[in-house]
Amino acid sequence: MQRSSSAVTEKNRRKPAMKSILLCLDGSVYARSVCEHAAWFASRLEASVDLLHVVDIRERAPAGRQDLSGSIGIETLDHLMSEMVDQDHARSRTAQLIGRHLLDEGRSILKEAGVANTTASLRNGAVVDAVQDLSAKADLIVMGKRGEGVDFASGHLGSNLERVVRAVDRPCLVAARAFKPIERVLIAYDEGKSARRAVSFLANSPGFKDLDIHLVLASDRPGDSEVTKALAWAEGELSSAGLKAACRIVQGEPEAVITGTVASDGIDLLVMGAYGHSRIRNLIIGSTTTGMIRDCRIPVLLFR
Structure with a gap:
């Protein structure tokens, strides 16, 4: 029929x-x-x-039509x-x-x-x-x-x-x-909107299911309930999409924690939010985003 x-x-x-x-x-x-x-x-x-x-x-x-007759x-x-x-x-x-x-x-x-x-x-x-x-x-x-x-x-x-x-x-x-073929992915998670977008991007992309995914939340207050709640959301989002991700909270400054994890865990792709502060603030205290891109010798996937 x-x-x-x-x-x-x-x-x-x-x-x-x-x-x-x-x-x-x-x-x-x-x-x-x-x-x-x-x-x-x-x-x-x-x-x-x-x-x-x-x-x-x-x-x-154009050089203009000023009087250059004295020289040329x-x-x-x-x-x-x-x-x-x-x-x-x-x-x-x-x-x-x-x-x-x-x-x-x-x-x-x-x-x-x-x-x-x-x-x-x-x-x-x-x-x-x-x-x-x-x-x-x-x-x-x-x-x-x-x-x-x-x-x-x-x-x-x-x-x-x-x-x-x-x-x-x-x-x-x-x-x-x-x-280099990508096998291990690190999501640098920081509770912000751009980091949530990064998590959702991977969760909604079936082609990433066979990758070894790690998610790290660097914080100076690792035991805080809001921090653990943020990590639970990211872990749940990835898990519900069928992605097996090793998610953890690590105490320390984000740039040091992430660059250290990239080196120690053999990460092939870094995923993170980008430029979360104003240009003026970045001029004063620097930019984590710029530092990560400059220092990491692996591709970086950025989300605004």
């Missing part, structure tokens, strides 16, 4: 939409790793991957300004070609990893603006820890990383320099 069109429509309505990963690709040493991390998450989330490369060539301000003739000045414009156009064309090449290479890496559903976007302008435009339909954003203009030995993070994480309301994966 043929099913009615209404029944078919209802079935299609119930079918969840494919998840989408926005992959931010540049020419840094993290490019391949970013693609490989995105491929791993795409397979776990059954997601498509949208690759994004942004060409951000800052236009030089006006005709020579016009010629040099015209040459400068030509050079800028050439740089722009070269940057576009490099961008297309990076996107093609990225799609090839994803295809080799088994991700068939990909798209590519080449944008001009600021990275943060482009990511904000495309993040509305993304379930996850993947970026490298440092951009192509940052010296790896300096220990500095990429200039766009914090801006993007603060600007969007999507989970952001900060890829490590080299990809």
Whole structure:
């Protein structure tokens, strides 16, 4: 007996939409790793991957028509300004070609990893603006820890990383320099809304059920009823989703506790809330988020 069109429509309505990963690709040493991390998450989330490369060539301000005749003739000045414009156009064309090449290479890496559903976007302008435009339909954003203009030995993070994480309301994966298959996951839980989002993300993602999951709540008042209540909620949320997680409270400062646990337990992925305080407060006392991303040599999944 043929099913009615209404029944078919209802079935299609119930079918969840494919998840989408926005992959931010540049020419840094993290490019391949970013693609490989995105491929791993795409397979776990059954997601498509949208690759994004942004060409951000800052236009030089014109020198102005002030009187430079004492040092250089006006005709020579016009010629040099015209040459400068030509050079800028050439740089722009070269940057576009490099961008297309990076996107093609990225799609090839994803295809080799088994991700068939990909798209590519080449944008001009600021990275943060482009990511904000495309993040509305993304379930996850993947970026490298440092951009192509940052010296790896300096220990500095990429200039766009914090801006993007603060600007969007999507989970952001900060890829490590080299990809390693993820088996052990640590959730740095702190009772905040962003940490709850992190727990719910894993609980609602069936692809994480076979992973070894640990949850640590670092606190200077480990016996407090509110702390134990918060831990019980997280443990219950994961357990009800079929995830077996080792959850515990550890006394101490969060940054020291988490970095120590990552090292001692052989963690492959750190999951945590991001930038819970204002920029001004972070300038005064520093940022746990920035410190964790900088110091950990594993990927970090951030939630706002």
